[in-house]
Amino acid sequence: MVWSALLYIVYLPANIAFVLLSYALSPLLAGLSLLTGPKLPGVLRWFSTLDADLDGGVGQRVMGYKAALTGWRLWWQRTCWICRNPAHGWQSELLGMPAAGSIIVRQVISETPKNQWYVMETAKGVRFFCFKRDQPLFGGYYLKVWLGWVNKAYDGRNHHYAFQIGPKRA
Template sequence: MIGPFIRYLAYLPANLAFVLAAYVLSPLLAGLSLLTGPRLPGVLQWFSTLDANLDGGVAQGVAGYRAGLRGWRLWWQRTCWICRNPAHGWQSELLGMPSESSVIVRQRLSETPKNQWYVMETAKGVRFFCFKRDQPLFGGFYLKIWIGWVNKSYDGRNHHYAFQIGPRRA
């Protein structure tokens, strides 16, 4: 099981660089989207999500995302969407693990505290893992911790690399 951890740590610097670039470029990318539409052109879409366009928060019913916005408000909403899902395309396409014929070989779930641990294997026998924890904090907030590769494939092709630690509202 050491191999997947070493691979994960080896990818970490690239992941942090991609995420930082997504944050820095998010205002420019959102501005470009006002000219090109809600899906960024070509590889620029890798700075956002592959399974949704920049208006994905509206379609998914995410609190605070509204339909029908224009101008600065639309630009701000799209900037926020990129920052909410920074570099998911890079994390899937470059750092991800193929989902075709991958299987879960071990799974451990607990409710208190809410923990999820998965060990998965690609069709070629390469193992990878996913750890998720929702740590309750206060006032309806919790600390969301995702490390490894997400246990489900959002884009239908890859399990994307995950390094997400941050507060969320319950």
């Protein structure tokens, strides 16, 4: 467990760089997607999610994402989707922990305030962690804090690295 905490800290600068690069490139990547389709080609896909295309908000009924957009509106929606899920591909493929054979060793969940703590173990016996908290703020908003590696392998292959701190609407 100490090893994964140190690894998490070592990965933090690379993660921040990938996320900032995703934000900076999001308008260009969204523009490219208008030519190539809702899935970016090759490694460019790593700037967004691996488990959904750039129109993922539509299929997931995310508030504010509308179906059948074209032109500038489609470009804007895809730009926003990349910014909503920056660098998830990098976080999974390069910084992630392998999901195959991994198990949850310990799980603690509380509702008030909403906290989740997981200790997981890869098939090779490497332990890693996930901490999630929704800290109530005001007006139906929360501060969403995710640290460690996400407890679910959204792409089916890796638990992606998570350093997410930001507002969330209830």
